[in-house]
Amino acid sequence: MIAAGHPDVKTARRPREGGRRFPLHWIGALPFLLYVALFLLLPTVIVVVGAFAGKDGPTLSNITDLNQQFVLNAFVSSLLISTASALVGAVAGALLAYAVATGNPRGVLRRVVSSACGVLAQFGGVTLAFAFIATIGSVGFIRLWLQDRGIDIYSNGVWLTELPGLVLVYTYFQIPLMVLVFLPALDGIRPQWREATESLGGGTWHYWRYVAGPLLAPAFLGATLLLFANAFSAYATAAALISQGNPIVPIAISNFLTSETGRNNPGLAQALALGMVLIVAIVMTLYALLQRRTSRWLR
Amino acid sequence: MTSAVAAAGLGTATRAGVEVRLENLRRRYAGVTALDGLSLTMAPGELVALLGPSGCGKTTALRLVAGLEQADSGRVVVGGEDVTGQPTNKRDVGMVFQAYSLFPHMTAWQNVAFGLQMRKVGASQRRQRAGEMLELVGLGGFANRFAHQLSGGQQQRVALARALAIQPKVLLLDEPLSALDAKVRARLRDEIRRVQLEVGITTLFVTHDQEEALAIADRVGVMQSGRLEQLGPPTTIYSRPATPFVAEFVGLTNRLAGVVRGGDVEVRGTRLPLVQPDAADGPAVALVRPEAVTFANNEDTGPGPLVGTVIATAFLGATSRVTVDLGDVTILAQLPTSEASAHPAGTRVRLALRPDPVLIARDEAAAGRA
Numbered sequence: 124m125i126a127a128g129h130p131d132v133k134t135a136r137r138p139r140e141g142g143r144r145f146p147l148h149w150i151g152a153l154p155f156l157l158y159v160a161l162f163l164l165l166p167t168v169i170v171v172v173g174a175f176a177g178k179d180g181p182t183l184s185n186i187t188d189l190n191q192q193f194v195l196n197a198f199v200s201s202l203l204i205s206t207a208s209a210l211v212g213a214v215a216g217a218l219l220a221y222a223v224a225t226g227n228p229r230g231v232l233r234r235v236v237s238s239a240c241g242v243l244a245q246f247g248g249v250t251l252a253f254a255f256i257a258t259i260g261s262v263g264f265i266r267l268w269l270q271d272r273g274i275d276i277y278s279n280g281v282w283l284t285e286l287p288g289l290v291l292v293y294t295y296f297q298i299p300l301m302v303l304v305f306l307p308a309l310d311g312i313r314p315q316w317r318e319a320t321e322s323l324g325g326g327t328w329h330y331w332r333y334v335a336g337p338l339l340a341p342a343f344l345g346a347t348l349l350l351f352a353n354a355f356s357a358y359a360t361a362a363a364l365i366s367q368g369n370p371i372v373p374i375a376i377s378n379f380l381t382s383e384t385g386r387n388n389p390g391l392a393q394a395l396a397l398g399m400v401l402i403v404a405i406v407m408t409l410y411a412l413l414q415r416r417t418s419r420w421l422r
Numbered sequence: 423m424t425s426a427v428a429a430a431g432l433g434t435a436t437r438a439g440v441e442v443r444l445e446n447l448r449r450r451y452a453g454v455t456a457l458d459g460l461s462l463t464m465a466p467g468e469l470v471a472l473l474g475p476s477g478c479g480k481t482t483a484l485r486l487v488a489g490l491e492q493a494d495s496g497r498v499v500v501g502g503e504d505v506t507g508q509p510t511n512k513r514d515v516g517m518v519f520q521a522y523s524l525f526p527h528m529t530a531w532q533n534v535a536f537g538l539q540m541r542k543v544g545a546s547q548r549r550q551r552a553g554e555m556l557e558l559v560g561l562g563g564f565a566n567r568f569a570h571q572l573s574g575g576q577q578q579r580v581a582l583a584r585a586l587a588i589q590p591k592v593l594l595l596d597e598p599l600s601a602l603d604a605k606v607r608a609r610l611r612d613e614i615r616r617v618q619l620e621v622g623i624t625t626l627f628v629t630h631d632q633e634e635a636l637a638i639a640d641r642v643g644v645m646q647s648g649r650l651e652q653l654g655p656p657t658t659i660y661s662r663p664a665t666p667f668v669a670e671f672v673g674l675t676n677r678l679a680g681v682v683r684g685g686d687v688e689v690r691g692t693r694l695p696l697v698q699p700d701a702a703d704g705p706a707v708a709l710v711r712p713e714a715v716t717f718a719n720n721e722d723t724g725p726g727p728l729v730g731t732v733i734a735t736a737f738l739g740a741t742s743r744v745t746v747d748l749g750d751v752t753i754l755a756q757l758p759t760s761e762a763s764a765h766p767a768g769t770r771v772r773l774a775l776r777p778d779p780v781l782i783a784r785d786e787a788a789a790g791r792a
């Protein structure tokens with residue numbers, strides 16, 4: 124592309140300066156690329172290098188250390204929470220998005236839901252955890268109110284600070300995120316497709332089975348993967364909510380980096396981080412593939 | 423054609439068209455009367471074009487026939503059977519939409535075969551039939567393309583093949599050409615007509631383009647405000663418009679002030695016969711077609727009511743449209759190009775009005791300008 128005056132390159136015409144030209148259109152993207160390099164690539168490199176670094180040169184011991192029961196438990200917990208909250212969020216979010224998409228395009232429902240989702244999808248961390256603790260925590264006012272009426276939501280222990288609680292809390296930002304990423308796909312579905320199906324003799328079942336279903340499936344799966352990655356990498360909410368015992372991976376990493384009880388192990392922390400990077404990388408690759416498929420159809 | 427295909431009733435052999443009747447259809451949307459008692463009977467195999475300005479109810483009429491909307495009152499009768507209450511998927515209608523109606527995740531042949539799949543036709547017959555239909559619309563080599571790999575015109579051909587593949591009783595087209603550019607539009611228009619004649623299917627074609635309607639239809643129905651203003655063959659619609667609205671909507675019309683007297687109208691010193699000879703005497707606006715305006719044999723260009731200056735000439739091929747400024751009004755004349763080119767812009771000319779029967783409008787509202 125740098126070859127001056129290549130006939131196929133259809134950029135805006137610039138005055139000829141003679142000789143080689145510096146491709147100016149890159150300059151605009153430079154701050155962004157720097158940003159990405161600094162805060163995405165560099166940390167990844169540090170994690171990868173760190174995972175294989177020992178006190179005396181390169182080592183595999185950090186990786187082999189991953190094979191411990193509590194590490195595996197942390198990964199299983201993380202995967203469980205992410206999967207569960209992604210599935211719940213995807214289904215509930217898709218239904219909500221469908222209600223919005225089939226409603227009046229300038230109606231109240233759409234305006235309210237889309238702006239609310241824009242905010243709520245970013246809602247997380249200590250604020251979100253506190254919101255749940257204050258309402259349905261062990262001394263939360265809804266919990267107490269229910270208790271006064273003989274309903275004890277914690278008769279089998281305070282599950283809010285356990286994995287099920289985390290799933291519930293994550294759902295709070297997963298559903299809005301699903302609405303945000305799935306709504307464009309639903310909006311891309313044209314009413315003519317349904318009418319064409321009907322005029323060709325198909326009913327509602329045929330429409331979903333042969334037309335809308337196949338058209339939306341990649342977007343739905345892709346969005347579910349995104350939700351999975353979103354939950355998988357969430358840290359602050361979990362850290363604020365979960366006390367001790369079976370932590371999820373991000374909390375385990377944090378423990379190894381900042382432990383005050385002598386269990387500091389930055390090498391193992393980086394090995395854990397590497398595991399997360401790999402899982403997220405796989406998920407995001409699948410997401411990109413699915414996304415490419417739908418964007419071809421729904422233009 | 424295998425006997426199995428014939429047994430499934432899916433041969434290319436034409437199924438005789440059926441009569442389609444729209445009886446006094448009414449439809450209101452919150453505050454808007456979309457259809458106000460529309461009646462229309464289409465002969466078997468006939469192509470009727472519904473023509474009218476935006477919002478006059480053309481699409482509503484078509485959707486009522488398709489069953490995609492329900493009428494408040496009135497009936498739709500297809501081949502003698504009252505289908506008014508039937509859902510779309512039981513009606514046996516083929517539809518071609520304005521644009522973008524192909525299923526984007528299916529290839530051309532899969533799109534065409536979809537209706538057959540809904541009718542549980544076997545896979546190999548589906549494929550064969552879809553191939554035949556694509557041949558019919560001239561897209562035999564495009565069976566494996568997706569919609570996004572086809573031009574707009576090709577997509578509409580596939581949509582036509584898809585609609586016809588199920589051998590519907592009625593074919594409904596809602597402005598199928600309006601998303602295409604002019605050249606493709608004219609070609610595909612003729613193509614649709616060819617295929618329609620070949621298949622012999624009763625067809626309702628909705629358009630707001632009068633040229634399109636006149637070119638393609640057996641009969642044209644001109645609509646205004648949810649009613650049929652006039653229904654007739656294109657030549658009648660054009661040369662014998664029943665109302666001022668039709669005269670003005672179909673083709674270009676000169677509006678010239680005149681006076682009705684004794685069954686004639688006098689316009690700029692020329693007496694012209696009236697389409698409505700019983701019109702009351704008095705001042706009126708005469709609607710004169712550009713084709714009825716000619717250059718006078720009398721070359722005298724001294725002052726007169728029909729003497730003026732050519733200000734523009736639009737070349738249309740064999741004919742040209744000349745705009746002449748008569749001082750108080752400009753007038754359009756459509757003339758053989760040879761005559762028009764003899765009088766370039768700036769030339770003073772004397773015009774004559776051919777004594778074709780003309781329509782008169784009493785005022786702007788009556789002329790459909792409201």
Ligand SMILES: Nc1ncnc2c1ncn2[C@@H]1O[C@H](COP(=O)(O)OP(=O)(O)OP(=O)(O)O)[C@@H](O)[C@H]1O
Nearest residue numbers: 451452454456475476477478479480481482483630
């Ligand atoms: N679903 C609807 N809800 C409310 N009003 C409608 C609806 N569909 C049509 N209308 C109204 O009914 C009238 C007729 O509409 P229709 O679509 O039949 O017009 P049309 O002749 O097809 O116009 P166009 O050339 O613009 O397509 C219009 O005034 C339109 O606004």
Ligand SMILES: [Mg+2]
Nearest residue numbers: 480481482596
């Ligand atoms: Mg319309």
